Structure formats: structure tokens, C-alpha cells
Amino acid sequence: MTSRLDRDDDHDDYYYFWDYDGNSETTLVFRGMREGLHGHETDEQLVEWVLRDGLGLRYSECVEKIERFGKDEGRPICVQIKSAEKYDEIMNRKTSLCKYRDFFRMYIQPFPNRQRLKQMK
Numbered sequence: 001m002t003s004r005l006d007r008d009d010d011h012d013d014y015y016y017f018w019d020y021d022g023n024s025e026t027t028l029v030f031r032g033m034r035e036g037l038h039g040h041e042t043d044e045q046l047v048e049w050v051l052r053d054g055l056g057l058r059y060s061e062c063v064e065k066i067e068r069f070g071k072d073e074g075r076p077i078c079v080q081i082k083s084a085e086k087y088d089e090i091m092n093r094k095t096s097l098c099k100y101r102d103f104f105r106m107y108i109q110p111f112p113n114r115q116r117l118k119q120m121k
Helices: 043-055 084-099 114-120
Strands: 027-031 063-068 077-081 107-110
Touching: 027 084, 043 063, 043 077, 043 084, 077 084, 084 107
Parallel strands: none
Antiparallel strands: 027 077, 027 107, 063 077
8 A cells, every 4th residue: 555655746735744654763854944945946955955065964875755744835844864873963963054054044853753743733
């Protein structure tokens, strides 16, 4: 059975955190990134820019899957990380984002656990 995320082919559907069926232990939420920010046309380009220029990491080594959630203009990006080590590395480096003007209003947080998701509903 395929999930709703796997069937998304036109990128105009809206999902919420509680619809996500991935592994929340290696999933991060990137917030404060409007679509098309700094001329980046896709979410992949946007996340790659933050990882490369903001955190000094390679996109191809870190990211497994990307999906936007919500309906508002600043919809967060849910990013599935390839390994627990890369997840920890991103979490350790995320505080350096606020030092750069381009990344000042962006932040990275862990994906909410099941208990928190129930509270959000």
C-alpha cells in the first residue's frame, strides 16, 4: 500500500504533520523558508542551500526525502535524514544559522513525536 506522500506527483497537495508516516527519529522540520526564497525554485534547492552554505554539509550525504506540510505561506519542510549520525550533526550545527543574515529567520527542529502530534491535532 502506498502512502499519500508517495502518490504526490504535482506538489500542490497539502499535508499536516500528523499525516506523515515516516521515521520521526531521523526527520527534521525546516521552518522559515518561503517557497522561492533567494531564487531557489524547489524545496530541494532550498534545503541544499541551507545545508551547504549555512551548515557546511553535503545535501547528497544527508537528505533522503523532502516534503512540505501545511497550507500557510511559510509552510515548513519535513526532511528525512539518511542516518542518525547526520541527524545529530545537523542538530549540533543548527545554532550557527542565526549568525548569518540570510538564515536569520530560519530554524531547524526535530520532528514532533507521536504524543506531541496528538496534542497538535
